[in-house]
Amino acid sequence: MKKIHVASIVLAFSLSACGGSSSSTSTSATPNNPQSTATAEGFWSGTTNTGRSISGLVLDDGTTWFIYTSATNNQLIAGAIEGNGVSNNGSFTSTNSVDFNLEGAGVRTATVSASYTPKQTLTGTVSYPSAGNLTFTSTYDASYETTPNLALLVGNYSGVSAVKAGTEAGVASVDANGNFQSTGTSGCKSSGTISPHKKGNVYNLTLQYGPSPCATPGGTVTGVVFYQATTSQLFGLAINATRDNGLIFLGKKI
CATH class of the missing domain: 2.40.128 (Lipocalin)
Structure with missing residues (x-):
């Protein structure tokens, strides 16, 4: 990064x-x-x-x-x-x-x-x-x-993410079960789950980073995901347990 x-x-x-x-x-x-x-x-x-x-x-x-x-x-x-x-x-x-x-x-x-x-x-x-x-x-x-609809999120995305160490472009995917996978240009891989929040048009996100070259190897962040259907864009915000590092992600469906 x-x-x-x-x-x-x-x-x-x-x-x-x-x-x-x-x-x-x-x-x-x-x-x-x-x-x-x-x-x-x-x-x-x-x-x-x-x-x-x-x-x-x-x-x-x-x-x-x-x-x-x-x-x-x-x-x-x-x-x-x-x-x-x-x-x-x-x-x-x-x-x-x-x-x-x-x-x-x-x-x-x-x-x-x-x-x-x-x-x-x-x-x-x-x-x-x-x-x-x-x-x-x-x-x-x-x-x-309105009620969140996980089916709208299913697909592949091209985007960019940011953590405390820097920014990185990459690709991501969401399947019908809400499984999230991403790979950055550095080779950093992460995976997690997306699920509708119990109330409000928003989704819960849990994401775990893979080993090096990820900036935070093995780290986990939790947060929320928004999705805008008109532009087919997914936006995620998450933070780690100690709240000293976070994730901002923006991806467009491809």
Whole structure:
């Protein structure tokens, strides 16, 4: 893998539809389990005070997964934020978030404080111990309320992934049982499983890296997968158990 100097993963689909836009959900339009009307749960998409685009989700258990773009180019992914938060009467707080930054800042701890109107808006601040604050505003994406369809993901993908050590192009595949296989240009092989999350239009991901030349031989990461049917693109976010390394993956079906 090559060392990351700048944000190097091209964001080829609209951040406003990271989970599949409302117009694309006809391919998986079965009503999902009723979503909470009192929490910050859902897909969210918006912008930061520094001109970045930000998009991601809050799961039913309060787990958060967000991606953000470069401040100078909204077609480049600059990092991802993962954490666990609590919704309470219009206030959402995560005190254990981790920012996996691809612009040279590395892995940073963060606190997220936000206010929300269920299924409408989520507005808040990401605070870093030694790097100031980042504010954001976002709106709800109703595609979260459709049922995930594993059959849509089946196929082969060409894409790029990033871990702390760098980025790498490669190919991946998903079969009808949700088995995931990937091979990078370095020869690094990984395998895992994808399965529909119990609630929301999102999938669970567990991935294990093979031996060297993988940057983290034998390591395991867990996270989530989004799929956008209109562009046939798969996007994955995952983190390891110690939360000091993660994975960002973007692939297009071939």
